[in-house]
Amino acid sequence: MPTIADVAAHAGVGQGTVSRVLNGSPKVRDATRARVLSAIELLDYRPNPLARGLSRGRCQTLGVVVPFFTHASAIERLRGVASGLDGSRYDLVLFNVESPVHRDEHIASITGRDRADGLLVLSLPVADRDLQRLTAAGVPVVLVDAPGTGVPTVVTDDRAGGRVATQHLVDLGHRAIGYLGHDPSNPFGFTATDDREAGYLEVLADAGLPVRRELIRYGPHDREAGRALAAELLAEPHPPTAIFASSDAQAMGVLAATEDAGLRVPRDLSVIGFDDVELSSYVGLTTVRQPLFESGRLGVELLLAALAGDPPPPTVHALPLELVVRSTTAPAPRRHDPNHISQPRGNAR
Amino acid sequence: MPTIADVAAHAGVGQGTVSRVLNGSPKVRDATRARVLSAIELLDYRPNPLARGLSRGRCQTLGVVVPFFTHASAIERLRGVASGLDGSRYDLVLFNVESPVHRDEHIASITGRDRADGLLVLSLPVADRDLQRLTAAGVPVVLVDAPGTGVPTVVTDDRAGGRVATQHLVDLGHRAIGYLGHDPSNPFGFTATDDREAGYLEVLADAGLPVRRELIRYGPHDREAGRALAAELLAEPHPPTAIFASSDAQAMGVLAATEDAGLRVPRDLSVIGFDDVELSSYVGLTTVRQPLFESGRLGVELLLAALAGDPPPPTVHALPLELVVRSTTAPAPRRHDPNHISQPRGNAR
DNA sequence: TTGAAAGCGTTACCAC
């Protein structure tokens, strides 16, 4: 591999000059620049990123910490991230988090600009201590879909989203409304769905509906969990006529469980999700649309701005939510007993 | 940030000793080691990866080049990659390819161990010239789902897969079988679907079925393309009774187009895909299962082995394919005119 | 405008 010294020798100039040419310094005579450029060409020289990084004190890399990056919602966000990064000079290193240990290890592993010039954290809360440490080390951090203090943050109003979803069901006449979400005490520290649950509870209260604890279940945001949880709900003596799942992934599971139980959506059960991932439109799932792509995109943009020396204030950017009504919600069956749903309920599988 | 020199000073030893401790050299007296370790602890010292990389000539990073990484099939592979990387000391940098230019830029940007210690390329062919350059530069390369010479490669027998899919349809009595795939002259150089098409053509020939060129269409491997292409096929004067889509993504589009046309699957049209992505099982799509996760996983394992100084021979690892029959294929409608399908065909939307 | 040389933080070789 040719080095800058080789280029300098070939061009008959000093290393400094080559470096200046490389970095677009204006203080190089055109003739000299041309000589250097042709030497570079001739030798097919490429600067060594490691050496450059060591010397400049930064590594031209952005770290993205993301839990379960293969989940549809994470992918949508990453799509936004990738699109925002396109054309920039930064490489993207992916820190996948599948366990709370991962999360801490990854965050702890970033101690300065030698590992990542900036950090984008998705859906995971970051301890204030870490945030301060990172900031002090000159590594800007941007949080997406998670709380944190002192750094730019991109969020949505999950509580309002929870309200919108629940209100939609209430408006349809449902009075026994189940809720599926993440355990508030989950080890990852996810908080978004807590807020959605809060919104759900608020609307219930506003509507004068009782909170039935047995209709609230927690589990991971994937289809299988949703399926199992919904099966439990449907097996209740007084099952719900509607379920608000705090993610589309869980909602997909609810749909499956309904089918398993020989019931029909939305006739026997209304289902509303949260996120509006691509799949939801295929399936016709009613949901609360969250701008996933945009959140990822805005996240990098803020990070890039910080890196460009244009430090964005630690503002909380709230992205809009939107109710998307499709075909999995319908008016509640009219009955004297609002908790009674139509027979038969045998398992069709 | 404390440096190795600080640690050395605090421990009252030379830098070399600290380095030896850091790298687990056995030639350090226990007492000395303890002193160094406590100094490291005290200062909360972490080695600078850039400096380490520069000195050692490698960067502890694996590059993964992947086209359209948000596509379901790519995600499945990446999931395998991530799982194989878990526990290793390598970071994962993602090179997303959305255009042929991207591909070349990314490949060209890797010139040595300073950018990536190894390269995993998914679904994209790599020119022999690049392969040789990379190998010469000491950067091992592993190809997954793409051809290349002189490097370990993980593939499936796409031609056999194409045969299996088509034979399944033939066995069901279909005689007018459409095919959806990638344009063989696509600018990315994808070749997997060409082989699937070859398998399709072979089975047609074996079965004494004519090749109807108008029933073969090309487009990107996404749902929208599949939908548009299938709509064209269904609008043919003599439409097919079955369609083999060379990816599940396109097959999903076929399903949508069928619905658009007011037809029913599998009554009016049988559909078979390729890949068996997660969604396919939800939808009940008949398909040819390709071990996507496993291919990614095996890919990294081979790369890691190469990096561990255990260079795997440039073998072609062929992963098994499997026909997964679900509910989108059924016997061909029995008619005198095999090209005639049931009315009505009005657009139901 | 340019060259020389001092870092940047490690590793690795060479003496002791």
Added chain:
DNA sequence: GTGGTAACGCTTTCAA
């Protein structure tokens, strides 16, 4: 075993 000291390849003063 251990310390001293060249690399590693680049950027960035500092003089000229």
